[in-house]
Amino acid sequence: MASNGMPRKWTVEDSLDLYNIRQWGNRYFTANDRGNLVVQPNGGDPRKVVEYDAHTYGGVDWLPDGTALVYSAIDTYLLRGRAPWTFRHHKDHESLKPAHLSRKIDYPKPDGKVSFDKLSSVFISNTNHEENQPCHLTLGDASVPVAVNLALYDGPEARFCPAGVYEFVEEGGQRRLQINAQNCVHCKTCDIKDPTQNIRWVVPEGGGGPNYPNM
Numbered sequence: 047m048a049s050n051g052m053p054r055k056w057t058v059e060d061s062l063d064l065y066n067i068r069q070w071g072n073r074y075f076t077a078n079d080r081g082n083l084v085v086q087p088n089g090g091d092p093r094k095v096v097e098y099d100a101h102t103y104g105g106v107d108w109l110p111d112g113t114a115l116v117y118s119a120i121d122t123y124l125l126r127g128r129a130p131w132t133f134r135h136h137k138d139h140e141s142l143k144p145a146h147l148s149r150k151i152d153y154p155k156p157d158g159k160v161s162f163d164k165l166s167s168v169f170i171s172n173t174n175h176e177e178n179q180p181c182h183l184t185l186g187d188a189s190v191p192v193a194v195n196l197a198l199y200d201g202p203e204a205r206f207c208p209a210g211v212y213e214f215v216e217e218g219g220q221r222r223l224q225i226n227a228q229n230c231v232h233c234k235t236c237d238i239k240d241p242t243q244n245i246r247w248v249v250p251e252g253g254g255g256p257n258y259p260n261m
Contacts, residue, residue: 142241145200164210168229172257173209175228175250182250183211183227183236190244191223199241206239231256 203212209229237247
């Protein structure tokens, strides 16, 4: 708070100070009834706080009061997220090219120092599913992985899954897709990237999946 009782502008020095805080949270940052940012650097004495004018934060002091609120209302209720200056996107599975139109990439083998194999990474994630639970990764049509994905795209599910859940194996002289659902880390890449949208990711039994105890 400035000496005249008004919020002061954000400075570079303030940013440098805040980057040294021990953690983020309401203990350090709050907003008052005027919508201004109230900062308590390093979680010190709660009586020693600094108030920053929200309209000058980020160097936009030329905007009239309430501009951000009005814009948010227009974008949310009138444009409904379809503003012409918004980034465009597409369905990810539609961007996959057939194998014959793509160059094969020969990835180097994991060195165990900077890069690691998939199963070692799955082990570190502490992923676990009960062996007798229903498979939460299902197929709309069991023939599609071999007849379409393998034939046309060279079996992308065996590569885009970061946990090695999907692999094509030989059985009786025929190729088939094997699903190792117990390795699933619940990233849902297969549900998004499968070119035929044939893989159905459903919610597994409670308590299963990755477990990151140090996060």
